[in-house]
Each structure stands twice: as C-alpha cells, then as structure tokens.
Amino acid sequence: MFNFRQDFIRFAVQKQVLRFGEFKTKAGRLSPYFFNAGLFNDGDAMRSLSQFYAQAILASEIKFDMLFGPAYKGIPLATGAAIALAEQGRNVPYCYNRKEAKDHGEGGTTVGAQLAGRVLIIDDVISAGTSVRESIELIRAAGAEPCAVVIALDRMERGQGDLSAVQEVRASFGIPVVAIASLNDLLQFLHDDDEMRANLSAVSAYRDLYGVENG
Helix, strand or coil, X not given: CCHHHHHHHHHHHHCCCEEEEXXXXXXXXXXXXXXXXXXXXXXXXXXHHHHHHHHHHHHHXXXXXXXXXXXXXXXXXXXXXXXXXXXXXXXXXXXXXXXXXXXXXXXXXXXXXXXXXXXXXXXXXXXXXHHHHHHHHHHHHCCCEEEEEEEEEECCXXXXXXXXXXXXXXXXXXXXXXXXXXXXXXXXXXXXXXXXXXXXXXXXXXXXXXXXXXX
C-alpha cells in the first residue's frame, strides 16, 4: 500500500531533486544528501509530484475540507495536489496567500476559495516552521481550522533542541504532519538499490549524529 514512498524517493533521485555528496545545511551541518523540491520544475515532474501528494493525503485518511498553499512554494504544490485529488475522485477547493495584502480588486490576503472548515496545509519541507506558523495563524484568523500539514520529505533531524522541525510543529500546534517520504524511507531505498547503496553508510552516520526517532 505504501510503495509510493519508495517510488517517490526513486523519482526524486532520477530528477536530481535528491542528490548525494556533501552539502552545508542552514544549521551549519555537513549533510550527505540534499533535497530541493524547487527542481521539480517542468510539467511532467509537477504532474508526478502532485500525484504523490494526493497518494500521501489519501493514505493518511485525515479528514479535510480544502487545501491551503503558503506563498510561494506552497502555491503550485497545493494547486497540483488539488488537481491530482480531483483525478482520484476527491474534488476539493483550495487557496493560497499573498505576501502582501491587496487593497484593490477583490482585495484580501488570500486567493482562491474562502478559508473554511478543516484546512490541509501543503508545503515542500519544514525547516524552521515559519511558513507553517504563519499559515496556521492566517487560517485561524479566518475562522477555519488547520487540520494537518503535508510535506514532501521529513528529514527526521533535530533542530536547535531535541525535537525535529516536524515534531516541533506537532508539539506547538497539536496537528499531524504527513510526509510523502521520510529519512527512514530514504535509508530503505539506499539499502535496496544496488546502484545507490554506496551512499547508505554516510546517510546512516548522519542520522546517528542528528536524527530523531519517530520524526
């Protein structure tokens, strides 16, 4: 049922969205892998990515009424996920926010459907959690309920304290975070793939240094 997680890792590697080597993270750590969802940058890649989001959302069985995409990265992700869900027979409204409120035309800080009911936030990753925090505040201010966050990859890595960024969101806001794939899925992929297995020891060592359980 959850083979899509391994399929997603393979897809990200093929598109060079997920790369291996030595990369410096925002926290100043040297990571043996790097994930940049912005490199899903053509129509075919976005279609596949959107289908993976839809699969993760449906597999989570979270009850929701609409999607919300935080500007800017979340805008195409929420749009694509809404299309993919419609193709799966689940047609839901979606909206996204502006960085600055518009004072003419329809005005306001959001574009698309009106925020209402249980709102699912769609983003690429959670780093500092700033985007999620702003989204939750905006959704609650509109009288709606943020019900979960869906991201592409959970690095399952400690932040400044003992918790990962995903765990901090769960603890701070009391909502689940669903990932298409996690570091555990990446490790399983590296273990099972003969061509990629050379990267397994470095990623495993990195997890031993900075990883968290149940990220």
